[in-house]
Amino acid sequence: GAVVSQHPSWVICKSGTSVKIECRSLDFQATTMFWYRQFPKQSLMLMATSNEGSKATYEQGVEKDKFLINHASLTLSTLTVTSAHPEDSSFYICSARDTQGEQFFGPGTRLTVL
């Protein structure tokens, strides 16, 4: 099946710094990628929809200036958490949609902000 990778798999950073997370579709092209956040023992909450070559669409309550999304190519989307704070500590998961409309999830990135 199609493979989606995320890098890094985990990251620890100091409060106030910015962190970039990459989401790549390894063997297919993805015009659309989705970013989710999952707090411990909770469900996945959709943060934003990332479309290649255009601005991301954010869900209600998600700050676009804090969570910067760039989808510069058909195989790569990045999420940058700017000025991270401890409450941003979470498991960030991306998914990528192929040309058939099927979505494949990445393995997730655990962010810990000290």
Added chain:
Amino acid sequence: GENVEQHPSTLSVQEGDSAVIKCTYSDSASNYFPWYKQELGKGPQLIIDIRSNVGEKKDQRIAVTLNKTAKHFSLHITETQPEDSAVYFCAASTKNRDDKIIFGKGTRLHILP
């Protein structure tokens, strides 16, 4: 927007018995209902899905049913095994519209030896 409710939040079954997880959705336009298994520290993995033009689908020990009228769908796992222990999420999506996948809150399944 779509809202997906999932029950129970925790389920313990004896190895070899069956497990059933139930979900409801609110948006009648939803037409795609995937189920995911998530193990600790990993991303969700699709285990089975069903589309709105089908009432039931089976894949070995796993089956899903869909009642469009009632907006209910269920996951059935038979002959449960220790490796079935995980968190299971139901979800709903509208394919060929925005394709957003909206997740239920999850069910933590424990298979007891």
